[in-house]
Amino acid sequence: MPPEALAGVVHPTLPANIIERYVGATAGVLGAALVVVEIGILGWGVFARYVLDNPATWTDEVATILFIWLSMIGAVIALQRGEHMRLTAAVDMLPQSWQPRFDAFAHVVSATFLAIVSWYAIQYTIAQADAITQALEIADSWRASALPVAFLAMLLIELGRLGRHRPTHLAGSAAIAAAILVLLFAFRGTWLAWGPMSLTVFFGPLVILFIFSGAPIAFCFASATIAYLYFGTGTPLTIVLIRMDVGMSNMLLLAVPMFIFLGLLIEVVGIAKTMVSFLVTLLGHVRGGLEYVLLGAMFLVSGISGSKVADMAAVAPVLLPEMKQLGNDPGRMVALLAASGVMAETIPPSLVLITVGAVAGVSIASLFAGGVLPAAVAALALVIFVSLQSRRSGAKSERASARDIWNAFLLAAPGLLLPLLIRFFVLEGITTATEVSTIGVFYSLVVGLCTWRKVAWRRLFPIMVETAALSGAVLLIIGAATAMAWALTQSGFSRGLVQVMSGTGSVVPFMALSILVFIVLGSVLEGLPVIVLFGPLVFPVARALQINDVHYAMVIILAMGLGVFAPPFGLAFYAACGIGRVDPSTVMKCIWPYLGVLLLALLVIATFPVITTALL
Template identity: 30%
Template sequence: MIWVLVVVFVVCLVLRFPIAFALGLSCLGYILVKGIPLIIVPMKMYSGIDVFVLLSVPGFIMAGNLMNHGGLTEKIITFCNHLLGHIRGGLSLVNIGASMLFAGISGTAISDTASMGSIMIPAMKKEGYDTGFSCAVTAASSTIGPIIPPSVPMIIAATLSGLSVGKLFLAGALPGLLLGVGLLITAYVISKKKNYPKHARSSFKQVAHGFVDTFWSLLMTFIILYGIIGGIFTPTEASIIAVVYALVIGKFVYKRLSFKNIQVVFLDSMKTSASLMVLVGFANLFGYILITEQIPQSISSEILGFTDNKYVVLLLINILLIVVGTFMETIAALLILFPILLKVALAVDVDPIHFAVIAVLNLIIGLTTPPVGVCLFVASSIGKISIGEVSKAGLPFLVVSFVVLTLVTLFPWFSLVLPNLFMD
């Protein structure tokens, strides 16, 4: 009967149903055909969201929205412009550098593309950068967000596996920085070749002023990480502290948050959180059906029957996740595939922390992989050009992303050195 689940799910995706509805309808179709009592639907959905650490997700979403509406994005861009604007192709470097700093606040690639792109793409076009390059840089840099902590996908991975959120946050730091540096070098080389513009060097006073303006925003990330890693508070408590902090900074320091802004932030955060929780609930029901049909065991047996070589298994998993990440949103893909593939990885002695970083990195790279990477669509809509033009301009950045993925896959040190240093 598993064919009912697969057919309905694929048909819903082809018809462009939201992924949560696609999961829900496919599960409902299976349950009705199988004759399972419908009471299983609310039971499994509730058990899926009845996880304490998931309470941190709405908090981090709200904190990110508060900081964004509070003027954080513009201040980070200004600060990065003072640091990098005098280099050839400075605005492209600012785009990537700002995403690395903003990553700790937003935590999701799509929100980074939309927030940063709405400011940077028009600015880069105005200064003479190719539209395709401007959109490609924005889409590529947004993939840093879900890796550098705090990261919503990492929280989801921790929820699904029982791993420490703090360890996963630390595990993503070096791979995220490695990806950021790789993208910076690529953008500089392309800018040098195409002779893109640069600005006059900022004075020390301007740089210092930009740092002071940005300091309070960046301090929030430090508080979150230090609190979780130091055992001062849980990830859920950290998210609430982040919300309170963002409210105070946005209202009294940056003075950009009004009562009207706060209403909009709360409403947007509620919508995003609610849709995410529905997705988690349906994904848990979907996972229950897969387990009932022994699909995880079948996939594990097939892969391990083909090879038990750790690196070949990781290569196969990488290929699968890249393809899935191209067509499916990161969190939905994690919810469905991560528990299954984690068992396969553990069977060939891959460290679970290392595998979680590999999985998240794969899926976010998929967001910028042609032909249907979501971040490509967001960037192309802002730049008002075709997805093909953005995809072509983004190929050098995609190559760098794959190089970083290969390094992180082959060398667990990048993922494990910080967790082992600070939390063992």
């Protein structure tokens, strides 16, 4: 929630406004440049290996160095644009006069965290000067310096935003923050004596207070971790930076920005539009046909973009206006859009699949293979439900001629081929999940130039900046959740969780408990941080019960998807409402039947493991 949108927020002071714009513009240019360079380096690595038969060993190291810079610069852009993951539903339900006070507190929390973490990031960078990289033989501080640079830039933005609030709101927020610090200091001996039991304070009321105030979830996780380690254990706080660095530097996660860019690119070059248009010519004349088209389009586009928000943003502008014109209920349209987002969670190359592979040690190729049929089962459940609904009120358009269908197919054919190429290259082991995204980028550009002989080049820079921003928001929360997961593991929490979940005694109650837990966690925290926090903890339990890794991954991913799109807390639910431009209260009345159908599909998938293992 931007401060300017709240009643009671004073007009931004000129210096703060200028600083924020300058920092944001500089970060935008750097972020876009890093996206281009990363694509170029990864593309050259593939070309050198497969065409020149002379692998360029330096490319992985350069890509890793630039990746942490892209992640952190992207986090700066995301903060300046208000795109970090945060929970605003609780604040939005408060009286309007109270909202600026909570927003001020959220900025106080953010600024305090950034000030602390910047200091330790500088220390960490200095320490990394003694580490020398293998290929380039340069100090690792060149890579690690991305952390303090970005944190200090974000601190400048937050300090400027603090100046936009009324002094009374700031004074009240600062007083609450000071009271919390005094309380933590006063009882530091108690927290140390409690040992692991102090988790209930730092990762309970404290982190919940921060999250519900509307502060970015990444900041909330990292703040709670810093507080726990300092007051509850006495561990040096540089460990937080080390764990965040480790979490964000995993090369498997380089696929995240690459697929985000690919998802945005297919919309710019027109691939997404042609695929949707082809489906409209096939099914638009059927009663409720555009609803089937929506499901089919999400299924196809999800195989390219990897991001559920990018999926919805690619499909909705093409379909929803026409559906509305035919008389479809707006609330039901967006409810179906959100439900299709749940369905698409396991379609490769989903970012959640990549994250599971990275943090839980599961083969990404196997996850890509195992994710298709569960998504098909969920899609079939929605198709059946839509068909029952459309008998009463489904709208339809005019039947397309055979010539129109054929022409639409010819235009859509290159786009329809792209998901098949992506899956083929990864599943056959020809390229990694990261490398195949660069192939998809070059393929999309060639298709755009050869098919329509034009690409909207002026739109490339904005989507590069958007790629950096979304990547930064995703990867910073992964880094913060990695540090938090490490603290939970070191405290013994993981052993306790394993004992509780192992105590279920058999597969059925364990799976039932997992579904319930991940629906709840997904509704509160969003998918990626839940996976990073709890994936390393629950997968060993599933393996001990001889549950297939891929099967368990699909079950918890779909359960999380239900939570992420479930009101009133699901973040993606509000993203769907925003993309569809429909009031959330209208959609909330319509979405429950769709979520119920998906829950039934999830239970079927959990009961029959062959659905996820048939293609392995």
